[in-house]
Amino acid sequence: MNQEDAMNLLIQWLRDPNHGGYGSYGYDIYIPNLLRGFLIQEYRNDQQALEMRIRELIPVFYAVGWELCRRGILRPGVNKHQAQATEEGSAGAGYSITPFGAQWLEEADHDNWVPTEPGRFAEMLAEYRDLFGVGFHQRxxxxxxxxGAHAYVACAAMCGAAAESVILAAAIHKTDEDRVLSQYKAASGRKRIENLLVGKARTQLKDEYAGYSVLLRYWRDESAHGTQSSVQDNEAYTSLALLLRLCKFINDHWLELTQ
Known part of the structure; x- marks a missing residue:
């Protein structure tokens, strides 16, 4: 089981905790007992094997528990004053849900499938770091x-910024950096760079590129304006998916687009 699988399981348990008959003491979740409740059917007749499996899996669950603490969803410790604590719970086994975490768990239904860093989605985008540069990777x-923080407007803005980094990297490879940056900083700079990259491409490539870029560009522009934005969970989710598809598209057609 990798960290992303453990993250998905832990999020499910936060929404519907099942400690079996073991209890959670004074914590909202007690990771060793969640694992026991999860594994008991498989190892019902072999207590020794059950405990060995828990010892194998628990480090990755401690890691994702801390990741959720870092994101403000969980915090170490008991859930109220003078609630029952244990030595193991204080050492990293017991967590409580924060007020933000309670709201977070009630909101988006995509969280189990769109992982946040560290996760598969981040890893898939990170594969393009060398091709598209540090600016793309950061954004x-x-x-x-x-x-992951449900900051959907900011997510859409960063997806649009990352997409522009992709286009800039390809255009720079096609010509030279000074020329591209000069055009990019001028009026209608983004459109100039897109024309430089796909303006003379075959129709199929133009159409496919447009399909990825139009919504990213729209949500980037909308999120950057001072008026109230309509970007919510679904739009942010789609922005992430389109960004990944744009990366794959540019990568797959790199030679044709940059020659």
Missing amino acids: SQEAIKCY
């Missing part, structure tokens, strides 16, 4: 963090 990872 794409920030987009994932924003989605």
Whole structure:
């Protein structure tokens, strides 16, 4: 079991905790007992194997528990004053849900499938770091963090910024950095760079690129304006998916687009 699988399980348990008959003491969740409740059917007749399996799995669950603390969803410790604490719970086994975490768990239904850093989604985008540069990597990872915090407007803005980093990297490879940056900083700079990259491409490539770029561009522009934004969970989720597809598209057609 990797960290992302453990994250998905822990989020499910936060929404519907099942400690079996073991209890959670004074904590909202008690990771060793959650694991016991989860594994008991498989190891019902072999207590020794059950405890060995828990010892194997528990480090990754401690890691995701701390990740959720870092994101403000959990905190170490008991859930109220003078609630029952244990030595193991104080050492990292027991957590309580924060007020923000309670709200977070009630909101988006995509969280189990769109992982935040560290996770598969972040890893998939990170694969393009060498091709598209540090600026792309920074913005794409920030987009994932924003989605995890339910900061959907910021997520859409970062997806749009990361997409522009992709286009800039490809255009710079096609010509030279000074020329591209000069055009980018001028009026209608983004459109100039897009024309430089796909303006003379075959129709199929143009159409496919437009499908990825139009919504990213729209949500980037809307999130950057001072008026109230309509970007919510679904739009932010789609922005992340489109960003990943744009990266794959540019990567797959790199030679054709940059020659």
